Amino acid sequence: MESYIVSNWVVGFLLVGGAGLAWLVQRSRMWSQAFRDIWRRRRLAIGLIALYVVVALLDSVAWVGGVHPGEDAVAKHRARSVIDRLFADSQERSYSAPLAATEFYGGSALRKPGSHLLGTDLIGRDVLYLSLKGARVALLIGGLTSLLAIPLALLFGVPAGYFGGRLDDVVFFVMSTLASMPGLLLLIALIMVLGKSTLAICFALAITGWVGFCRVSRGETLKLRELEYVSAARALGVSEGRILVRHILPNLMHLVIITFVLMFSGLVLSEAILSWLGIGVDGSWGQMIDQARNELSRDPVVWWNVSAAGAALFGLILAVNFVGDALRDALDPRTAREAE
Amino acid sequence: MLAYLIRRLTYGVGVVFGVLFFLFVLFFTVTSPDDVARKALGERVTPAVVEQWKINHGYDLPLFPAPGAWQENMLFEHYRRMLTFDFGRSDADDTPIADRIRSGMMPSLTLTLPLFVLSLLTAIPLALLVAFFRETYIDRLGVVISVLAMSVSILLYIIGAQYLVGRLLHWFPISGFDSDPQLIVRFLALPLLVGVLAGLGGDVRFYRTVFLEESNTDYVRTARAKGCGEGRIMVRHVFRNSLIPLLTRVILAIPFLFMGSLLLESFFGIPGLGAITVDAIQGNDFSVLRTMVYIGSLLFVFGQIITDLSYGLVDPRVRLE
Amino acid sequence: MTALLEVEGLTTQFPGARGALSIVDGNDLRVERGEVLALVGESGCGKSMTALSLMRLVPKPGRIVAGQVRLEGRDLLELSVTEMRRVRGRRIAMIFQEPMTSLNPVIPVGDQVIEAIRLHESISRSEAKKRCRDLFVEVGIPDPEERLDAYPHQLSGGLKQRVMIAMALSTRPDLLIADEPTTALDVTIQAQIIRLLRDIQRDRGMSILLITHDLGIVNELSDRVAVMYAGRIVETGSRSQIFREPAHPYTRGLLRSNPTLAQPGQRLPEIAGVVPSPEEWGAGCRFATRCGDRFDLCDREVPDLLEIGDHRRTACHAIESGSARGGQS
Numbered sequence A: 001m002e003s004y005i006v007s008n009w010v011v012g013f014l015l016v017g018g019a020g021l022a023w024l025v026q027r028s029r030m031w032s033q034a035f036r037d038i039w040r041r042r043r044l045a046i047g048l049i050a051l052y053v054v055v056a057l058l059d060s061v062a063w064v065g066g067v068h069p070g071e072d073a074v075a076k077h078r079a080r081s082v083i084d085r086l087f088a089d090s091q092e093r094s095y096s097a098p099l100a101a102t103e104f105y106g107g108s109a110l111r112k113p114g115s116h117l118l119g120t121d122l123i124g125r126d127v128l129y130l131s132l133k134g135a136r137v138a139l140l141i142g143g144l145t146s147l148l149a150i151p152l153a154l155l156f157g158v159p160a161g162y163f164g165g166r167l168d169d170v171v172f173f174v175m176s177t178l179a180s181m182p183g184l185l186l187l188i189a190l191i192m193v194l195g196k197s198t199l200a201i202c203f204a205l206a207i208t209g210w211v212g213f214c215r216v217s218r219g220e221t222l223k224l225r226e227l228e229y230v231s232a233a234r235a236l237g238v239s240e241g242r243i244l245v246r247h248i249l250p251n252l253m254h255l256v257i258i259t260f261v262l263m264f265s266g267l268v269l270s271e272a273i274l275s276w277l278g279i280g281v282d283g284s285w286g287q288m289i290d291q292a293r294n295e296l297s298r299d300p301v302v303w304w305n306v307s308a309a310g311a312a313l314f315g316l317i318l319a320v321n322f323v324g325d326a327l328r329d330a331l332d333p334r335t336a337r338e339a340e
Numbered sequence B: 001m002l003a004y005l006i007r008r009l010t011y012g013v014g015v016v017f018g019v020l021f022f023l024f025v026l027f028f029t030v031t032s033p034d035d036v037a038r039k040a041l042g043e044r045v046t047p048a049v050v051e052q053w054k055i056n057h058g059y060d061l062p063l064f065p066a067p068g069a070w071q072e073n074m075l076f077e078h079y080r081r082m083l084t085f086d087f088g089r090s091d092a093d094d095t096p097i098a099d100r101i102r103s104g105m106m107p108s109l110t111l112t113l114p115l116f117v118l119s120l121l122t123a124i125p126l127a128l129l130v131a132f133f134r135e136t137y138i139d140r141l142g143v144v145i146s147v148l149a150m151s152v153s154i155l156l157y158i159i160g161a162q163y164l165v166g167r168l169l170h171w172f173p174i175s176g177f178d179s180d181p182q183l184i185v186r187f188l189a190l191p192l193l194v195g196v197l198a199g200l201g202g203d204v205r206f207y208r209t210v211f212l213e214e215s216n217t218d219y220v221r222t223a224r225a226k227g228c229g230e231g232r233i234m235v236r237h238v239f240r241n242s243l244i245p246l247l248t249r250v251i252l253a254i255p256f257l258f259m260g261s262l263l264l265e266s267f268f269g270i271p272g273l274g275a276i277t278v279d280a281i282q283g284n285d286f287s288v289l290r291t292m293v294y295i296g297s298l299l300f301v302f303g304q305i306i307t308d309l310s311y312g313l314v315d316p317r318v319r320l321e
Numbered sequence C: 001m002t003a004l005l006e007v008e009g010l011t012t013q014f015p016g017a018r019g020a021l022s023i024v025d026g027n028d029l030r031v032e033r034g035e036v037l038a039l040v041g042e043s044g045c046g047k048s049m050t051a052l053s054l055m056r057l058v059p060k061p062g063r064i065v066a067g068q069v070r071l072e073g074r075d076l077l078e079l080s081v082t083e084m085r086r087v088r089g090r091r092i093a094m095i096f097q098e099p100m101t102s103l104n105p106v107i108p109v110g111d112q113v114i115e116a117i118r119l120h121e122s123i124s125r126s127e128a129k130k131r132c133r134d135l136f137v138e139v140g141i142p143d144p145e146e147r148l149d150a151y152p153h154q155l156s157g158g159l160k161q162r163v164m165i166a167m168a169l170s171t172r173p174d175l176l177i178a179d180e181p182t183t184a185l186d187v188t189i190q191a192q193i194i195r196l197l198r199d200i201q202r203d204r205g206m207s208i209l210l211i212t213h214d215l216g217i218v219n220e221l222s223d224r225v226a227v228m229y230a231g232r233i234v235e236t237g238s239r240s241q242i243f244r245e246p247a248h249p250y251t252r253g254l255l256r257s258n259p260t261l262a263q264p265g266q267r268l269p270e271i272a273g274v275v276p277s278p279e280e281w282g283a284g285c286r287f288a289t290r291c292g293d294r295f296d297l298c299d300r301e302v303p304d305l306l307e308i309g310d311h312r313r314t315a316c317h318a319i320e321s322g323s324a325r326g327g328q329s
Helices: A003-027 A029-041 A043-058 A082-086 A127-163 A165-180 A183-194 A198-225 A228-235 A240-276 A285-295 A304-331 A335-339 B002-030 B033-041 B047-056 B074-083 B097-132 B137-150 B154-168 B181-215 B218-225 B230-257 B262-267 B273-282 B286-314 C047-054 C081-087 C109-120 C125-138 C157-169 C187-204 C215-221 C239-244 C249-256 C296-300
Strands: A062-064 A079-081 C005-016 C019-031 C036-040 C063-071 C092-095 C175-179 C207-212 C224-229 C232-238 C306-309 C312-314
Touching: A003 A029, A003 A043, A003 A062, A029 A043, A029 A304, A043 A082, A043 A127, A043 A304, A079 A082, A082 A127, A127 A165, A127 A198, A127 A240, A127 A285, A127 A304, A165 A198, A165 B002, A165 B286, A183 A198, A183 A240, A183 B002, A183 B273, A183 B286, A198 A240, A228 A240, A240 A285, A240 A304, A240 B154, A240 B262, A285 A304, A285 B154, A304 B137, A304 B154, B002 B074, B002 B286, B033 B047, B033 B286, B097 B137, B097 B181, B097 B230, B097 B262, B097 B273, B097 B286, B137 B181, B154 B181, B154 B262, B181 B230, B181 B262, B218 B230, B230 B286, B262 B273, B273 B286, C005 C047, C019 C036, C019 C047, C019 C063, C019 C207, C019 C232, C036 C047, C036 C215, C047 C063, C047 C175, C047 C207, C092 C157, C109 C125, C109 C157, C125 C157, C157 C187, C187 C207, C187 C215, C207 C215, C215 C239, C224 C239, C224 C249, C232 C239, C232 C249
Parallel strands: C036 C207, C036 C224, C092 C175, C175 C207
Antiparallel strands: A062 A079, C005 C019, C005 C063, C224 C232, C232 C312, C306 C312
């Protein structure tokens, strides 16, 4: 299947899943209370995150054709997202400053003078366009990695904490082994071995990221296991599997959410470092920032590319960090700190 | 105590063996020595050349033990070499890895050691100050600034400082290194500044949380009730108890000082282990990367044991057990 | 002559979901020199918060919004932070409910007592240490010389509470606030600590404000009693007055439901209903929801704490209007 069709389906699932989740939250008093509290305190940050999400979703819905007639055959069959279509005819030949009428070097006239709000990059792409497209990459990295790492951590951490014994020894040993390797080096080694595709990078990030959460979920399960209502359920003859699903997992949900948010910003920042090392994800803000190494040594300097990418990255991370703080305060002040 | 130490060491050795196994899986089975050879030699070489390269680099044994020949295989060799610190030669340029590590250690330490000390000396007092003013606007401002600071990518700190301080103000050289102590200070100033600034937000926030948790304890209330001033409470009661969680973070950071800083070293042209690692990444030098991960985990395991032992220094409850 | 401690209209508030809640609501208290006043009430009624308010140690975000706390005529709430610090430990000392966590785990207990002494008196360390050892003897710590260097985790709960008492006594305060000093201890240890407090109080002629929910301890230690319910003091009087002829319906219920004073073979009567949480406090008497003597006025107006006899005061509309079913029930 074409990748853009997969992407369209994913957007659909995300919208349906989001709606379903919102409905579930609505039904639970504790959760809706917590979210109302966070919304009251962090309206601006949540709004900003929503903006990034909308841009990312708009960049994920794509279809073929319908741009404009003067294109060659190859371009005609390429799928374009909503964002692509908004900037369909924005290509220049090289750098131009924000809102400039001429090229930055040489001064020849631009195809679209004054239309590039944030200028263009080395090969003439609109910087605003690239910055917007970076949102999808960032959310993909954060989302996909969390989707791999959190279930992995729960899958090992919860049974280890609940059943203890040999299983716990093994899981704990694996965690110690993974945790003892320097995070960034392990990440790099994994990516070099696994390849530089987006999926491989997310997988590598997940392998290095799941240990911390596994430790927290194991510890929390150990605590929950001793609680009266769990003992009561066991005394009543409820099966172990059912206790795990009905009594342990729901009580880890707040940790899952806090971890997801706290992990997210770390992942996006890690990707920027990977981009700089030449093993990042294509189209990320990290790659735009990476170009600054050449741009800032030019004379006069090209400042808009790195500024735009830096600001876009900063805005997302800041908003996520603020919401993460509020989430932690609202849902659980103590246990979450250990996850850092 | 001795029994505990022995148990701890045994587990540490176990973890190191685990790491080596993981590295073997990653670097010998997921990517085979043939892949590595082709990456080093290019795609258009005859199998004979590949075999010769494998012999030169000691990759020519079968991967797993066969019956009767349990020593003649890569798995055994991998363990033997790593455990005896026989790191062999670089996949990319044939230089002995041990030499490169030895030459990189000092430049790395000249950067990371002062960076470590300066970071602690700025972050801990700042965090104590912020925690001292808890529930006031100073505290809230401190937290907001910390979150702002930690939301900026370290790349932007580096780029910004190089541009601003190095290129516009011309205070310090943008990059470079020298063994002459007087020049070294000028070369290190900028990376140190960037390193301290980049870590400050997260550090202050972490330490503040630790201090605040201690400030809400019963014995702090007792200290207040007997007429202790807030400053004295912070230093004598809160800080001393906070040392327990602080130690974990601080002592564990010490072994990694030997590993250098990937980003700072390569950006500022410091020929340390971090820069060597970056070169290895860009040159597809698997052997160097493998060795660095191994050394990193050795240092980590060592640091962890030291941390456990050092709890006894600050926590009397641990001392007797 | 003024009393040692006079509290008037003390109000301490905590922010709630719908506006501030007065956890301590306009209370008056009086502690004479050499007297033991017991402040009695169920857990959560605000008695601990009252004690912390006197020391100006209300945890944030709570704050004292009104009232006076006069120690020998001087209002503590008017003092600067530095002046107040000189009062804490020196004039008023305090011991807490949780001896397990109230001592700093990383400092030897002797040093913690020495710190308390040297905060208020400029004497040498060795002198302070000597006094500390004497105090340890006084509060009945065996092997005082060795215990000086012990860490809290090496001592039992009872010993820790003795260290806390030694620390409190170390600067010869005029008033000792003991906040549930025995609740966290074993029953046998409880009796020892109570006896210790009684002996010390007699020997030193010190005043004690004893905060407790345990009527047995009140009976054993106190000279006078103040009963607190849902943030307000509802009755004060001498120990014998309170125990023999309780006036307020809550005090009566409290005494009836106390197992130590119960009649053998009879079912222990209980007070019907539950304590209202601060959010549920209405405009009227807070005990009205559980009161047998309740009438229409009780729901509308908070009763004032009025003099009903010799040094006796109670806050009850029914008694005020003379319609109560009498004190002796």
